[in-house]
Each structure stands twice: as C-alpha cells, then as structure tokens.
Amino acid sequence: MIKLKNITKVYRTKTIETTALNSIDLHVPKGEFLSIMGPSGCGKSTLLNIIGLLDEPSGGTILVDGHEVKKYASRSTANFRNEKLGFIFQSFHLIPDLNVIDNVELPLLYRKVSSKQRKEMAAAALESVGLANRKSHFPNQLSGGQKQRVAIARAIVGNPEIILADEPTGNLDSVMGDEVMSILTSLNKDNGTTIVMVTHDERMAKKTDRLIRLYDGSQVA
Amino acid sequence: MLTNYLKLAWRVLARRKFFTFISLFGISFTLGILMFALSFLQSELGTNTPLSNKDDFVYVEQLRLQRTYFDTITLVDTLFKAGVEVYDTTFELKESGTGASQTEMSNKIVDTYLADMRSAADMTMFNASNYHDVYVNGVKVSLNILMSDARYWTVFDHRLIEGRVFDEAEVNSAAQVIVISTKTAQNYFGREKNVVDEEMFIDNKTYKVIGLYPNKGKILPFVSPDAVSPYTTMDLSLIDNFYFGPFEVMYVAEPGAIDNLKSEINYAATLIPVDHPDNENDFKEVVFRPTTYDEMYAAGVLDVSNAEAEESLSTMKMILLGLLIFFTVLPTLNLININVSRILDRSSEIGVRKAFGAHQGDIISQFIVENIVVTILGGLIGLGIAWALISIINQGGYLGESVLMFNTKFFIYSFIITLVFGILSGFLPAYRMSKLQIVNALKENKL
Numbered sequence: 001m002i003k004l005k006n007i008t009k010v011y012r013t014k015t016i017e018t019t020a021l022n023s024i025d026l027h028v029p030k031g032e033f034l035s036i037m038g039p040s041g042c043g044k045s046t047l048l049n050i051i052g053l054l055d056e057p058s059g060g061t062i063l064v065d066g067h068e069v070k071k072y073a074s075r076s077t078a079n080f081r082n083e084k085l086g087f088i089f090q091s092f093h094l095i096p097d098l099n100v101i102d103n104v105e106l107p108l109l110y111r112k113v114s115s116k117q118r119k120e121m122a123a124a125a126l127e128s129v130g131l132a133n134r135k136s137h138f139p140n141q142l143s144g145g146q147k148q149r150v151a152i153a154r155a156i157v158g159n160p161e162i163i164l165a166d167e168p169t170g171n172l173d174s175v176m177g178d179e180v181m182s183i184l185t186s187l188n189k190d191n192g193t194t195i196v197m198v199t200h201d202e203r204m205a206k207k208t209d210r211l212i213r214l215y216d217g218s219q220v221a
Numbered sequence: 222m223l224t225n226y227l228k229l230a231w232r233v234l235a236r237r238k239f240f241t242f243i244s245l246f247g248i249s250f251t252l253g254i255l256m257f258a259l260s261f262l263q264s265e266l267g268t269n270t271p272l273s274n275k276d277d278f279v280y281v282e283q284l285r286l287q288r289t290y291f292d293t294i295t296l297v298d299t300l301f302k303a304g305v306e307v308y309d310t311t312f313e314l315k316e317s318g319t320g321a322s323q324t325e326m327s328n329k330i331v332d333t334y335l336a337d338m339r340s341a342a343d344m345t346m347f348n349a350s351n352y353h354d355v356y357v358n359g360v361k362v363s364l365n366i367l368m369s370d371a372r373y374w375t376v377f378d379h380r381l382i383e384g385r386v387f388d389e390a391e392v393n394s395a396a397q398v399i400v401i402s403t404k405t406a407q408n409y410f411g412r413e414k415n416v417v418d419e420e421m422f423i424d425n426k427t428y429k430v431i432g433l434y435p436n437k438g439k440i441l442p443f444v445s446p447d448a449v450s451p452y453t454t455m456d457l458s459l460i461d462n463f464y465f466g467p468f469e470v471m472y473v474a475e476p477g478a479i480d481n482l483k484s485e486i487n488y489a490a491t492l493i494p495v496d497h498p499d500n501e502n503d504f505k506e507v508v509f510r511p512t513t514y515d516e517m518y519a520a521g522v523l524d525v526s527n528a529e530a531e532e533s534l535s536t537m538k539m540i541l542l543g544l545l546i547f548f549t550v551l552p553t554l555n556l557i558n559i560n561v562s563r564i565l566d567r568s569s570e571i572g573v574r575k576a577f578g579a580h581q582g583d584i585i586s587q588f589i590v591e592n593i594v595v596t597i598l599g600g601l602i603g604l605g606i607a608w609a610l611i612s613i614i615n616q617g618g619y620l621g622e623s624v625l626m627f628n629t630k631f632f633i634y635s636f637i638i639t640l641v642f643g644i645l646s647g648f649l650p651a652y653r654m655s656k657l658q659i660v661n662a663l664k665e666n667k668l
Contacts, residue, residue, distance in 0.1 A: 049660050054659040079578060081578050082577060082578020093569060095573065097236050098229065106573070107577040111578070115224070154577070
C-alpha cells in the first residue's frame with residue numbers, strides 16, 4: 001500500500017543543515033494499523049507528512065498504492081490526496097467559519113459530488129462518529145473530543161483507503177482519547193482502512209498492529 | 222461549488238467583523254467619492270443638454286491685436302590683438318516682449334471674417350457678460366441675460382419646458398422676446414412654470430416671455446444663462462469700434478474637423494486688416510485663440526486666461542489623474558494589504574483545504590469570490606454614499622448652481638470599477654498564498 005525507499009529529509013538554512021529523516025525504508029501493507037513513536041523532534045510528523053504527500057522528501061522515492069509521487073504541487077497529486085488519503089491532526093484544524101457539517105463535507109467539495117449527496121455523505125460520517133446531533137454547531141461550540149471526532153468524520157467522509165493521524169489523541173484527556181482510538185480501531189477492523197498514526201502515547205500504540213520507533217531521524221525499531 | 226464559495230464568503234464576512242468593516246469602509250468610501258467625482262465631471266463636462274454638441278465646440282472668446290517688440294543688444298568686448306587693445310562689438314536682435322490689446326469682438330468682425338467657415342456645421346454669436354438689475358416687488362434681482370442670434374438654440378440645445386425659442390425673423394426685427402430659465406422664473410414670477418406670455422421689464426423695455434428652459438447652472442455663463450434675448454434688441458450703434466465689441470463666437474465643427482476649423486479661424490485672423498484707424502496703437506497682427514469646450518472649461522476652473530486654455534486642459538487632466546490615483550490606487554494598495562493579512566490569517570485553512578485535495582485554482586477562486594462579495598457590498602454602500610452626497614449638495618446648493626446628476630451610466634462604471642477592485646485586490650494575495658507549501662501553511666496553526 002505504502003512503500004518508502006531510502007527517504008531522507010534535510011532542512012537547510014544558510015548556516016545549519018539538519019537531517020530530519022535519514023534513509024527511511026518502510027512498507028505499510030493494505031489494512032495495517034501502524035503507529036510511529038519517538039521523542040519530540042525525532043521526525044515522526046515529518047515522516048507522516050511525507051507519507052501524506054504534504055511535504056517533499058529531500059531524497060528517496062514514495063509509492064502509494066503503486067503510484068510513484070513525483071510532482072507534489074500537481075493537480076494529479078491533489079486529486080490523489082483527495083481520493084485516497086484522509087488526515088487527522090493533533091490540533092484538529094477545523095475551519096472556524098464553517099459549521100460541523102460543512103467542515104465534514106470539505107473533501108467532497110473538490111470532487112464531482114452533488115450538494116445533496118455531499119450533505120448525505122457528511123451526515124453519515126457524523127453519524128458514524130456519534131455526532132449526528134451537532135451538525136449545525138460551529139467548532140468553537142464543541143469540546144476537544146467532539147472536535148477530534150468531527151475531524152475524523154472529515155477524514156473518512158470520502159472513503160479514503162489510508163488515514164494519516166498525527167497525534168490524534170494528543171490534545172485529549174484519556175477518556176476522550178480512548179473514544180477516538182476506538183473509532184480509529186473500528187475503522188481499521190471493520191472497513192479495512194489502512195491507518196498510520198503518530199503518537200506519544202505507548203498505551204495507544206499498543207492497540208495498533210505494528211509499532212515503529214524513530215530516533216534522531218532514523219528508524220530504530 | 223460557487224454556491225459554497227458564496228456561502229463561505231458570507232460567513233467569513235459575518236464572523237470577521239473587523240476586517241469586514243475595514244474593507245467595506247475602504248471600498249465604499251473610495252467608490253462613493255469616486256462616483257461623486259464622476260457625477261460632478263459628468264454634470265460639468267458631459268454631453269447632456271444643452272451641451273449635446275460640446276465635443277465639437279470651438280470657441281472664440283476674444284480678438285487680440287498685438288505687436289512684438291525687438292531690441293538690439295550691443296555687446297562690447299575688449300580684446301588684445303598683437304599687444305594692442307581693441308574693441309570687439311557684436312549686435313544681436315532679440316524679442317523683448319509683446320504689446321497687445323484684446324477683448325470680445327464687434328459684430329462687424331464676426332459677420333465679415335468669422336461667419337463663413339468651411340469646417341463649421343453651425344455657429345452662434347452672443348454677448349455673454351450682460352448683467353441687468355431688475356426689481357421685483359422692490360427687491361433687486363441681478364440677471365445674466367445673454368444676447369444672441371437664433372442659432373444659439375441649435376448650438377446649445379436647451380430642452381424647453383414650455384413655449385418656444387425665438388427665430389431668425391424675430392432677431393431681424395429686433396422683437397422684444399425673451400426665453401428664461403426656471404431659476405429666473407422663480408426669482409421673477411415666484412413659480413417655475415406657466416410663465417409664457419408674461420412680461421418682464423428690463424432696462425426700461427418690456428420683454429415678452431416666450432419660452433422656459435431648465436436651469437443647469439454651469440461654470441461657463443453662456444451655457445445656462447438666466448435668460449436669452451435677440452441681440453438686435455441691444456443698441457448696436459454703440460459698438461463703434463471696428464475690432465472690438467461685446468460678442469463671442471461658438472462654432473460646432475463638422476465631425477472630426479476641430480483642428481481644420483481652428484486653422485480656418487487662425488487664417489481668418491490674418492485677413493483682418495491692421496491699418497484701420499481704430500488700431501490706434503499701431504498693432505501689427507490680429508490673433509484669435511480658438512479653443513475646444515474642454516480646454517476652455519479647464520481654463521475656467523484653473524482661472525487662467527483663454528490664451529493658456531490648451532495647456533490648462535492638460536494641467537487639469539493631470540490634476541484629475543492625480544486625484545484618480547489618489548482615490549483609487551492608494552485604497553487598492555491598502556485593500557491588497559488588508560487582504561494579504563486577512564488571507565495570511567487563514568493560511569492554515571488553506572493548508573487544510575490543500576491537504577484534502579484543493580488545487581491552486583480552487584483556493585484562488587475561493588478568495589476572489591470572497592473579495593467580489595465584499596466589494597459588491599462595499600460598492601452598494603458606496604452608491605448609497607454617492608447618492609446621499611449628491612442629494613445633500615444639490616439640495617443645499619453648495620456648488621453654486623451646478624446640479625449634479627446620478628444616472629445608470631455611473632452605476633455601470635462604478636460597478637465595473639468595483640469588480641476590478643475586487644478581483645485585483647483578491648487575486649494577488651490569493652495567488653501568493655495558494656502557492657504556499659501545505660506543511661508550512663498548516664504550521665501556522667491558527668484554526
């Protein structure tokens with residue numbers, strides 16, 4: 001499903017060169033729930049961004065679902081992200097000017113889907129995360145857990161094959177964290193969605209199929 | 222998609238009240254002032270009645286008799302030639318100035334030299350500065366009565382409210398008839414209609430009112446005088462100078478023949494003899510300075526002599542252009558600046574949208590739609606401001622007798638300007654932000 005070959009990421013300024021990722025080889029098969037752990041600054045989020053085609057590696061190749069990614073700013077990469085990938089961010093990244101249902105249907109705006117169908121799909125996604133009664137609320141009217149569930153609904157509304165979650169429980173208390181985690185687990189088990197999750201939380205990582213650890217940009221386990 | 226952009230635009234505007242207020246204030250104020258200025262210019266320079274022919278007008282205000290003085294300048298230098306001191310004298314003839322006499326023309330000059338121009342479709346002669354004091358119920362009213370020929374009414378196409386204008390037969394017979402403006406009707410009769418067949422007593426003569434035209438109040442007095450009467454009712458025997466008198470001439474050039482007409486007028490000046498006894502100062506040359514309406518208007522506004530009219534039009538154009546830049550370009554730059562910060566503020570939204578599949582074009586379209594919505598709103602408010610300004614100024618009479626108009630043409634101009642504003646001020650920042658790398662946009666984390 002996802003193959004990374006010899007991926008490196010180097011940040012350069014005039015005076016300093018920082019290696020964020022160093023020769024990462026990774027294969028995530030279809031249907032796997034993979035977690036990535038490591039101390040702060042070890043390159044976890046950078047790796048996730050590269051898998052999600054949000055950031056360009058400095059070297060190496062990426063194959064997602066057999067598709068080798070070359071041009072990151074192209075229309076075809078944008079379409080690929082839209083159809084195959086779903087994102088969940090630690091800080092939710094909901095658009096404050098939009099209500100819950102409009103936030104959820106956002107990925108469908110960039111597809112040829114009628115307005116009626118968009119509303120139906122978004123309502124179904126909200127239903128699946130238990131927020132059917134919050135459609136007209138705005139993000140600032142929701143709790144952290146509810147926000148993250150809206151973000152999950154947004155990530156799954158377009159039925160992506162892969163969900164990339166960057167510390168999805170990082171800003172939540174343990175009860176809400178567990179709630180979010182159980183939604184992700186059932187997505188993986190019931191729908192066969194491939195999930196790559198970055199986490200700091202060993203307890204959450206243990207609930208996934210496989211765990212890899214990064215240290216100073218290199219994979220150590 | 223568009224419905225969605227519109228919905229989003231509306232929500233963004235409603236939620237970000239400060240930006241919305243600043244943007245709307247900037248746009249509406251700028252457009253309001255701009256529309257007001259356009260309305261003023263249209264009122265003064267537009268081709269409305271009685272100035273439908275104004276683009277073909279060529280105006281000869283005065284006749285100038287002049288002479289150029291030359292002086293001989295003698296320069297004496299001392300040189301040494303073979304040890305001997307010698308004087309080296311040079312002479313130079315230099316223009317040292319001009320002496321001139323100029324004023325309006327006699328009817329003889331107009332009839333003999335200016336009446337027959339090949340490139341003129343029409344012409345009229347009038348005595349423009351003809352103020353008379355009349356008394357109504359013991360109160361003095363000063364009237365600017367234009368004395369002209371019958372062709373005044375074809376050159377200046379006043380739209381009559383009632384009655385008729387005088388014809389050539391009435392001019393030839395020196396009929397004591399008068400066509401008056403609504404302002405005069407109000408001042409003299411206390412009403413603005415039903416004045417035909419009434420009588421007016423001016424300078425011990427009785428004039429019969431035969432027509433009524435709307436007062437347009439222009440800076441140039443002959444465009445909308447208080448009243449117009451046949452020039453033959455004046456005592457023409459008092460004009461005893463061959464060159465000078467009270468008359469000015471306005472031509473309507475054949476289409477596209479303004480320059481030819483000016484040349485013909487200048488040529489006519491060379492045919493006027495300078496050896497007439499009335500040329501007491503022995504001037505050597507007769508000169509006319511034909512000007513177009515816009516040149517003459519600019520000279521009037523800038524309060525310079527007719528001689529400088531051509532230059533004053535370009536000066537006025539520069540001033541207007543400067544004002545236009547001041548009132549449009551600066552606010553546009555300011556709006557771009559506001560939009561940059563408004564859009565920068567939403568960089569993480571751009572990141573999220575791009576992460577979920579938005580293309581560069583989608584982002585640009587979204588922000589442009591937002592800007593078009595805000596500028597259209599601002600435009601509508603601006604129209605309201607302009608309308609209010611025009612109404613207040615017209616009602617209060619703050620611009621003398623100038624009556625400002627508000628019509629659909631301005632609305633269309635302003636609407637186009639508004640859209641250009643919207644697209645321009647939204648496109649540049651949206652384009653810049655749409656190129657932002659997703660990961661960098663998300664790092665802003667302002668959501």
